[in-house]
Amino acid sequence: METRGQFKFIVFIISCVLAAPTFANVDRNKLREKYAKPGINDPLLNKSNKYRVKLGKALFFDPRLSGSNWISCATCHNPTMGWSDGLPTAIGEGQKKLARATPTILNSGMGFLQMWDGRFNSLEHQAMGPIQSPGEMNQDPKEIVAELSAIKGYVDMFKDAYPGRGINRDTISLALAAFQRTVVSGEAPFDRWVKGDEEAISDAAKRGFELFEGKGHCATCHAGYNFTDDGFHNIGLNDDDIGRYAVKKLPVLKGAFKTPTLRNVAVTAPYMHNGAYATLEDVIDHYIKGGVNKENLSPNFKQAKLTKYQKQDLLEFLKTLTSEPLDITYPELPYK
Amino acid sequence: MRKIFQFIIVVMVLAFSTSVIAKTHTIFQKDKTFMKKGSKIESISINTGDSVKFTNEDSVFHNIFSQSAINKFNLGAFGNGKSESVTFKKPGKARVECAIHPRMQLEVIVN
Numbered sequence: 001m002e003t004r005g006q007f008k009f010i011v012f013i014i015s016c017v018l019a020a021p022t023f024a025n026v027d028r029n030k031l032r033e034k035y036a037k038p039g040i041n042d043p044l045l046n047k048s049n050k051y052r053v054k055l056g057k058a059l060f061f062d063p064r065l066s067g068s069n070w071i072s073c074a075t076c077h078n079p080t081m082g083w084s085d086g087l088p089t090a091i092g093e094g095q096k097k098l099a100r101a102t103p104t105i106l107n108s109g110m111g112f113l114q115m116w117d118g119r120f121n122s123l124e125h126q127a128m129g130p131i132q133s134p135g136e137m138n139q140d141p142k143e144i145v146a147e148l149s150a151i152k153g154y155v156d157m158f159k160d161a162y163p164g165r166g167i168n169r170d171t172i173s174l175a176l177a178a179f180q181r182t183v184v185s186g187e188a189p190f191d192r193w194v195k196g197d198e199e200a201i202s203d204a205a206k207r208g209f210e211l212f213e214g215k216g217h218c219a220t221c222h223a224g225y226n227f228t229d230d231g232f233h234n235i236g237l238n239d240d241d242i243g244r245y246a247v248k249k250l251p252v253l254k255g256a257f258k259t260p261t262l263r264n265v266a267v268t269a270p271y272m273h274n275g276a277y278a279t280l281e282d283v284i285d286h287y288i289k290g291g292v293n294k295e296n297l298s299p300n301f302k303q304a305k306l307t308k309y310q311k312q313d314l315l316e317f318l319k320t321l322t323s324e325p326l327d328i329t330y331p332e333l334p335y336k
Numbered sequence: 337m338r339k340i341f342q343f344i345i346v347v348m349v350l351a352f353s354t355s356v357i358a359k360t361h362t363i364f365q366k367d368k369t370f371m372k373k374g375s376k377i378e379s380i381s382i383n384t385g386d387s388v389k390f391t392n393e394d395s396v397f398h399n400i401f402s403q404s405a406i407n408k409f410n411l412g413a414f415g416n417g418k419s420e421s422v423t424f425k426k427p428g429k430a431r432v433e434c435a436i437h438p439r440m441q442l443e444v445i446v447n
Binding site: 112113118220229230231232233248250251252253256298299300 | 368395396397399401403410412413415435436437438439
């Protein structure tokens with residue numbers, strides 16, 4: 001009886017050893033290099049300073065930027081909801097539902113092309129897009145300049161931020177971009193683990209990270225610190241949206257959308273450009289299935305053949321990418 | 337006999353001169369950048385009639401294309417170890433990109 005007990009104990013120990021994660025010998029320096037936080041590069045024509053960021057922040061939270069004077073940038077890019085809106089697809093002018101989800105603006109300053117289809121090549125270029133779009137904020141650019149010019153507080157803020165350049169579409173765009181570049185992710189448990197704190201994430205998350213980089217094929221596109229290749233891929237979602245193809249008429253781009261960041265991904269549900277999936281579990285299931293509409297799948301898309309336990313590990317890893325929220329205080333908007 | 341010899345010489349000279357005039361420049365795709373001789377490059381200068389051979393050394397697929405006025409082409413998506421070539425027949429500047437990874441950009445200056 002005692003021998004049987006000892007045998008069971010030995011089997012248990014062997015099982016534990018076999019089940020132990022294999023990342024003990026992980027090359028920490030390589031990891032640090034791979035996941036090092038990049039700096040945010042301001043364009044030469046819009047070097048950041050406190051006046052520009054302050055102005056951009058006020059504009060970002062100001063509903064008077066919309067035609068209805070009711071929708072601000074922060075209505076959809078809500079800092080309390082991971083700089084998104086928690087909705088499958090955005091709601092715009094007249095409470096109308098839009099076709100695509102609101103992407104988080106977190107780390108957008110690290111990105112290359114902006115919007116799901118990459119139609120804008122910088123934050124400055126992008127800023128007026130949603131403001132002018134009839135379906136989104138529906139604002140007449142001339143009206144917005146007139147409205148802001150009538151508010152002395154704004155006139156002074158523009159003078160401080162962009163001396164001698166007045167209030168116009170350009171300076172509004174520049175200020176909004178300057179603020180958005182300050183919206184960056186903080187240190188997440190994953191980052192602490194990369195630095196060497198073994199206790200920062202669970203063993204399940206460590207196994208999940210191995211799957212993320214290996215069998216799950218996630219890191220093929222979700223690469224580097226911001227977990228994106230800034231690229232465009234058709235990942236087999238079931239909708240008719242042509243995505244990037246509307247901007248560049250190349251077959252590989254039909255149904256392709258920008259790879260979103262995975263930083264803080266656990267707090268930015270629902271997921272995908274069309275909000276198709278309510279949870280991260282649903283997202284992983286999509287990859288396990290190998291997509292739904294497989295007509296024009298990205299050549300870089302690979303089915304993730306994961307077991308239900310591996311799926312759980314991957315999920316645990318994704319949760320380690322959540323950092324403490326930025327300490328954002330709502331600005332007091334100038335009224336006269 | 338003499339005429340045949342002369343003909344062979346002419347053919348050889350022509351073949352040699354063509355190979356001198358039209359070169360093939362090999363550009364690698366590595367780490368999602370364009371590389372030549374192991375270094376990242378953002379532009380290359382070539383002569384009219386030269387070809388550029390794009391060789392993918394990444395584990396991911398790339399799709400090289402250009403929508404520039406002097407040479408519009410789409411080489412399609414190709415994976416690791418594969419190559420595709422394009423000839424630049426008109427002088428000017430062409431911006432070559434990867435459709436999948438738009439950070440990858442190369443200016444081809446055709447003299």
